[in-house]
Amino acid sequence: MSEASDGHAEPELHTATSATAHTPPTSKRSRRLRFRVGYRSAPRGYLNLDTALDQLGWKLSGEAWEQALLIPHFPLQRETRNRRFCHYDFARKHPHRLISTPVIPRTLSRRRVLRRADRMYRRVRARLKHAIEADQVEVRLLTPDGQLLGLPERGALAVQMRRVFYTGTYRLRLKGARVNCRVLIDKDGFQAWINTDGRPPPSGDRQARSQSSTPEQRFIRLLPIIAAAATQGGFRVKSEALKELLRDVGRRVAIEGKLTKAGINRLWGREELQGIKQKPGCPSTENENKFTAAKPEIIEKLAQEYCRRYPLAKRLKPQEPDSRPSPDASTAVKSE
Numbered sequence: 001m002s003e004a005s006d007g008h009a010e011p012e013l014h015t016a017t018s019a020t021a022h023t024p025p026t027s028k029r030s031r032r033l034r035f036r037v038g039y040r041s042a043p044r045g046y047l048n049l050d051t052a053l054d055q056l057g058w059k060l061s062g063e064a065w066e067q068a069l070l071i072p073h074f075p076l077q078r079e080t081r082n083r084r085f086c087h088y089d090f091a092r093k094h095p096h097r098l099i100s101t102p103v104i105p106r107t108l109s110r111r112r113v114l115r116r117a118d119r120m121y122r123r124v125r126a127r128l129k130h131a132i133e134a135d136q137v138e139v140r141l142l143t144p145d146g147q148l149l150g151l152p153e154r155g156a157l158a159v160q161m162r163r164v165f166y167t168g169t170y171r172l173r174l175k176g177a178r179v180n181c182r183v184l185i186d187k188d189g190f191q192a193w194i195n196t197d198g199r200p201p202p203s204g205d206r207q208a209r210s211q212s213s214t215p216e217q218r219f220i221r222l223l224p225i226i227a228a229a230a231t232q233g234g235f236r237v238k239s240e241a242l243k244e245l246l247r248d249v250g251r252r253v254a255i256e257g258k259l260t261k262a263g264i265n266r267l268w269g270r271e272e273l274q275g276i277k278q279k280p281g282c283p284s285t286e287n288e289n290k291f292t293a294a295k296p297e298i299i300e301k302l303a304q305e306y307c308r309r310y311p312l313a314k315r316l317k318p319q320e321p322d323s324r325p326s327p328d329a330s331t332a333v334k335s336e
Contacts, residue, residue, distance in 0.1 A: 150224020
């Protein structure tokens with residue numbers, strides 16, 4: 001593991017005051033945060049994670065953020081265990097392996113500058129991470145072959161925190177192989193959130209959301225789970241299979257409202273499912289067997305995620321019949 005000597009002269013960082021924390025200077029910016037690992041422009045409708053962090057950092061800290069961008073290898077992290085500053089990159093021979101390289105400050109004043117920059121970046125990343133986990137900002141993973149997937153599980157950002165917030169990537173296992181996925185942020189949702197100064201959601205917002213949204217709007221947030229399961233399991237999904245999954249979720253969770261046939265068709269046309277659709281007229285016994293084997297786990301994940309996002313939803317007991325209309329529904333179906 002190589003050591004990076006820190007011989008560059010650094011400007012002194014000044015912490016943004018409460019008066020300017022949410023109102024950055026209006027001067028034209030000359031620098032932007034860019035992760036060093038394979039930068040590419042984001043697809044339409046999305047932002048790269050470093051772009052979102054840069055906008056939030058500028059919003060919260062103003063000129064202090066601009067000064068921090070002058071630091072070579074920024075963002076750095078002061079590791080808690082050994083109290084050294086490091087930047088992160090991928091090994092040349094093993095592109096999926098994350099390595100840390102120490103950055104050694106030569107003077108005490110330089111160490112203070114790096115420490116303040118580390119604290120500022122930690123606040124920015126924590127604010128965005130909280131917004132993602134509170135469902136204020138949507139995240140997608142872009143696979144090397146162009147598929148858009150959701151996070152595989154709750155707490156996924158914490159598990160790969162260094163990889164995500166210091167390289168903008170997430171390691172995922174697809175079809176038995178490890179791949180680095182780019183982390184993307186939904187542009188419209190992020191802009192709407194940051195315009196509220198990046199504040200946490202008011203109490204009760206998540207509970208009210210389950211009453212104010214339609215079943216179709218709520219099921220949209222579950223589609224990345226289906227896409228991720230299909231990609232990892234190596235199978236394709238038919239429109240009838242989507243109906244089955246949504247109907248079975250309705251047997252596990254008491255869903256307010258009714259999902260119409262037109263709503264299911266709109267869900268089927270969403271971009272989240274474009275990479276996993278089975279072409280008409282191409283039946284495959286192997287594909288059906290893979291889907292059947294994965295179906296119980298997918299339904300359970302969908303039900304858990306629905307209850308997590310909408311706390312007012314009641315989880316139905318296995319022996320309890322669901323008296324509400326099923327999502328596609330024509331008639332109510334008793335749970336098994």
